[in-house]
Amino acid sequence: MAILPSQSLAARLHQHGFKLTRARRAVILALEEAARPLSIADLHTAAQAHAADIGLVTVYRTLEVLAGLGLVRPVHLLDNCHAYALCSPGHTHHVICQRCNRVVEIEGCDLSAYLEEITAITGYHITGHWLEIAGLCPECQRAGD
Amino acid sequence: MAILPSQSLAARLHQHGFKLTRARRAVILALEEAARPLSIADLHTAAQAHAADIGLVTVYRTLEVLAGLGLVRPVHLLDNCHAYALCSPGHTHHVICQRCNRVVEIEGCDLSAYLEEITAITGYHITGHWLEIAGLCPECQRAGD
DNA sequence: TCCTAATTGAAAGATTTTTTCAGTTCCGGG
DNA sequence: CCCGGAACTGAAAAAATCTTTCAATTAGGA
Structure with missing residues (x-):
């Protein structure tokens, strides 16, 4: 069973002049398989499978x-x-299950109304934002707590 | 939504049954004076003034x-x-100036519509979120970049 | 003021991250 | 297909960061 990193990932690496090495492939594969955030140590362990x-x-x-x-x-x-x-690539947010750590990625967030309100109140010129959302994924809801 | 005034942390600490020591006072003072996020090392240095x-x-x-x-x-x-x-205390977000690190705290954010949309899309039961906003404070806008 | 448990700083210990370096690998050009 | 050289690598050492331990000190109620 030879899983390959998604073409776009490898391509993007190459686009920027980085080599697609065995070690990098292992890290990318481990991240793709996990589909959730991994600590450096966990990622190291997972990458060793490859x-x-x-x-x-x-x-x-x-x-x-x-x-x-x-x-x-x-x-x-x-x-x-x-x-x-x-x-x-692009602007996305992560929705993280607080029980199993599974992550879903959301794109196309529309916070513009909210951010305009903040501009009005604070006078800040808003240039970016960082949003993470926690919850229970469908499976963990069924599994109870 | 409103900008919150700074509060006397010393009083709140005491309320919760912790001793109000010289060292804790120094840390709290340093945080109040800085009005921006401090690393542990910076906070240590700042606290030494007190x-x-x-x-x-x-x-x-x-x-x-x-x-x-x-x-x-x-x-x-x-x-x-x-x-x-x-x-x-309570649910607030930070708006951080990316040039001078000054922080304004915002309360009463209304992301409920956005969060409902995410529930509909992902099936997650959303329990919390965490938002940081970056921008330029009024002073730094005037100061140019 | 006195008493007690909470709190403290220093030192030691553990963990995490970065730097260094000699050897290896990727990959474009022949 | 095979060179060559720069990018990349792992190991070890070093540096930085964080935690634990412990005897001495301190806050704050009695």
Whole structure:
């Protein structure tokens, strides 16, 4: 069973002049399989399934590259302050299940009315925002608490 | 929605049965004076203006107490992941100036329509959200970029 | 004022992140 | 298909960050 990283991810890496190495493939695959935020340590473990000898340092460096390209995003919700999740290019938000950590990505948020109100009140010129949403995914709702 | 006035954290601490020590007073004063998120190290330095021999460990412990009471909140600005800022009890958001780091606190956000939309799309039962807004404060707009 | 438990700073310990470096791998050009 | 060289890698060491431990001190009620 050879899972390959999504073409767009590999392509984007290559577009920016980065090499698509065995170690980077392992990190990307691990993130895609997890479909939830992973701590650096967990990601390291998960990546070892694809490249047994990958070093922790390489996980740090790969995340740095991916985050720089906007392909990965640090997720700060709850107590796991240094987790990372894949994200689509463009503006999206993460909805995170607080029980199983599963993540759904939402795009096309329309906060403009809210942000205009904030501009009116504070006088700030708003340039960006960061929103994370916590809840229970359908499965965990059924599973009870 | 309103801008909240700063409050006397010392009084609130005491209300919850914690001792109001010299070290804690120093940390609280430093946070009130800064009016922006401070890293632990910066907070330690700032607190030393009020209690010259305060230890870094005590800063950690004081933040733990204050965060537990919801009087202080970790702020995860992109490059300063472990900063802390005062916050009022209840549900508020921070608007952060990306040039000078000044923070304005906003309460009474109305994202309910947006959150209902997300519930409809994802099936998640939304329990909470966490929003940070970045921009330029009025002064920094005037100062140019 | 006195008493007690909470709190403190320093030091040691643990963990996390970054730097360094010599060897390896990717990949475009022959 | 195979070179060559820059990008990349893992390991080790170093640095930074955070936590634990403990004896001494302090806040605040009696």
